[in-house]
Amino acid sequence: KAGVTQTPRYLIKTRGQQVTLSCSPISGHRSVSWYQQTPGQGLQFLFEYFSETQRNKGNFPGRFSGRQFSNSRSEMNVSTLELGDSALYLCASGRDSGFYEQYFGPGTRLTVT
Amino acid sequence: GEDVEQSLFLSVREGDSSVINCTYTDSSSTYLYWYKQEPGAGLQLLTYIFSNMDMKQDQRLTVLLNKKDKHLSLRIADTQTGDSAIYFCAESTDSNYQLIWGAGTKLIIKP
Numbered sequence: 248k249a250g251v252t253q254t255p256r257y258l259i260k261t262r263g264q265q266v267t268l269s270c271s272p273i274s275g276h277r278s279v280s281w282y283q284q285t286p287g288q289g290l291q292f293l294f295e296y297f298s299e300t301q302r303n304k305g306n307f308p309g310r311f312s313g314r315q316f317s318n319s320r321s322e323m324n325v326s327t328l329e330l331g332d333s334a335l336y337l338c339a340s341g342r343d344s345g346f347y348e349q350y351f352g353p354g355t356r357l358t359v360t
Numbered sequence: 361g362e363d364v365e366q367s368l369f370l371s372v373r374e375g376d377s378s379v380i381n382c383t384y385t386d387s388s389s390t391y392l393y394w395y396k397q398e399p400g401a402g403l404q405l406l407t408y409i410f411s412n413m414d415m416k417q418d419q420r421l422t423v424l425l426n427k428k429d430k431h432l433s434l435r436i437a438d439t440q441t442g443d444s445a446i447y448f449c450a451e452s453t454d455s456n457y458q459l460i461w462g463a464g465t466k467l468i469i470k471p
Contacts, residue, residue, distance in 0.1 A: 251402075280458075290448065290461040303458050337402055351402040 249273065251340050251352035259358045265326040268355045272319050272340030278302075279321040280349065281313060284335040293336075296321055297343075325357075333359045366449050366462035373470045378436040380465045382449030385430065389451040392425060394434045397464070398445045406434070406447075436467075444469050 252271045260266050272279050281293040292305040296315035313323040319340070325332055335356050341349040363385045372378045384392070393408040409416045409423045409432070416423045422435040436443055449462040 282459075289463045290450075290459075292458040292460075295458065305458060339403075349405060351404070353402045 251338060251350055253336075253338050253352040253355050255355060256353065257356045257358075259360060260328050261360055262328055262330060264328050265324065266328060266357060267322050267324045268336055268338075268357070270321045270323075270338030270340070270352060272321070272338075273350055276340035276342050276350075277319050278341040278343060278349075279315055279319065280339045280341070281321070281323050282337040282339070283307075284337060284354070285333070290337075293323065328359045330359050333357060364449055364451055364460050364462040366447075366465045368463060369466050369468065371468040371470060372439050374439060374441060376439055378434075378439045378443065378467055380434045380436075380447050380449075380467065382432040382434075382462055383430055384432065384449070384451050384460075386451060386453060386460070387430065388453045389430075390454050391452050392423075392432050393448075393450045393452070393459070394421075394423065394432075395448040395450060396445045397448065403448065439467075439469060441469050441471075443467060 254269045278297045280295040282290050284290050294304045294313050295302050299315045310326045315321045335354045337351055337354045339349045339351045366382045390411055391408050394406045395403045396406050397403050407418050407421050407423055409425050420437045424433045446464040446466050448464045450459045452459050
């Protein structure tokens with residue numbers, strides 16, 4: 248069974264640009280969560296989608312947005328990039344509710360210059 | 361608000377047991393989790409415990425939960441070099457569908 252895949256794995260953007268990251272969950276999983284990991288702030292929850300609906304959202308500005316498609320694939324978008332957005336963005340998928348069934352992808356390393 | 365705390369480093373000798381500790385503040389936590397992150401890799405769920413349990417054992421891993429003190433620990437028996445990683449404690453509640461993470465404990469194995 249294929250794991251969670253994230254594309255691209257590495258990305259370099261310039262301040263002020265926007266970026267879209269993609270996450271393909273494990274087949275059969277309908278929940279996709281996104282996290283930001285930085286050395287200073289650690290792991291922080293961005294949002295979670297279940298069956299194309301955003302079910303929960305963390306404390307991030309509106310520049311961070313996401314969506315989920317009918318095939319459960321998810322994208323997150325960051326507009327007007329800031330230097331502080333440089334981070335590892337992790338996606339996790341789950342079958343339904345319950346984080347004990349959550350599996351993480353390898354992450355997308357975003358560098359903003 | 362909710363908070364999860366861990367010490368940042370733990371150094372143990374190969375073959376010894378490692379005990380990684382975590383404290384949390386949210387008394388309504390439903391599940392508590394231990395994740396492992398190896399360099400350049402994503403997060404791997406090692407084990408989890410439901411809040412009405414005291415202990416859970418899975419091969420070399422033992423999780424102990426003291427709900428009264430809001431203290432969670434992960435014991436790794438016979439620590440090997442492959443156990444070198446950062447270990448994250450996390451909690452979730454039924455009312456707030458997200459994971460609250462600790463800062464992670466870096467486990468260093470000495471030969």
